[in-house]
Amino acid sequence: MKERKWTGDYVFLFENLILKDFRIRYRNMSLGILWSLINPLVMMTVMTFLFGRVLGRDARDQPYPVFVLCGLVPFNFFTGALMTGATSIVDNAGLIKRVLVPREVIPVAAVLSNCVHLLIQFGLLLLLTVGFGLRPNIYWLWLPAIWALYVMFLCGLALGASAINVYVRDTRYVLESFNMVLFWLVPIFYSFSIIPEKYVKLYQINPVAALVFAMRHILLEGIAPPMSLMLNLTIAASVALGLGLAIFHRLKPHFYEYI
Secondary structure (H helix, E strand, O other): OOOOOOOOOHHHHHHHHHHHHHHHHOOOOOOHHHHHHHHHHHHHHHHHHHHHHHOOOOOOOOOHHHHHHHHHHHHHHHHHHHHHHHOHHHHOHHHHHHOOOOOOHHHHHHHHHHHHHHHHHHHHHHHHHHHOOOOOOHHHHHHHHHHHHHHHHHHHHHHHHHHHHHHOOOHHHHHHHHHHHHHHHOOOOOOHHHOOHHHHHHHHOOHHHHHHHHHHHHHOOOOOOOHHHHHHHHHHHHHHHHHHHHHHHHHHHHHHHOO
């Protein structure tokens, strides 16, 4: 079916899609939005005890709770945004069939809806950072730039994955398995310094790991992220967004036949 041109208000559309996802997620939950804080706090506490106290790794010269949250916050956002983005077209099949909307907006809005949870968890991270005596500095100005690139990267992944998921419904289960593997391949509870030299490049080109490294440089070490990391994030974001849009535009003409 040929798609007609959208003539409505994009801001209104984004606001409603983002708020809809947010409300559905916490519907009928007694603690509601507090789960955005409880989950990272529980994981941070467990990892701090196990790896910081029991095993005693990476905990002597730095506030280990902040160290762990610098990894958990980017990883949690990645998994949440990717999964909701990947299933967004199928989950909003009724809206797509009834209302004339640009279908690209739906997976992008799904990613942006997770930014609400990100802001809550990021606020917790900054609060703990200051609480452990690490004061704000000029390099904190890098934070909006690295996170903008990261959101752009995830929008690209969500566009491609959501289009593929319309045709291959196993896509979400593949992504769930991938996220389980990725948890161990991102330096959430271990530092970059223990990675063998032959694997360093692999970690540097991993956008999730690159963001974790950049966050630790800024918040824990009080220095600017290396330009190599910024370059890797920029390339990853540009390639993911371009490829995601190409896949989406190639597959979207036949969405109506499968949703």
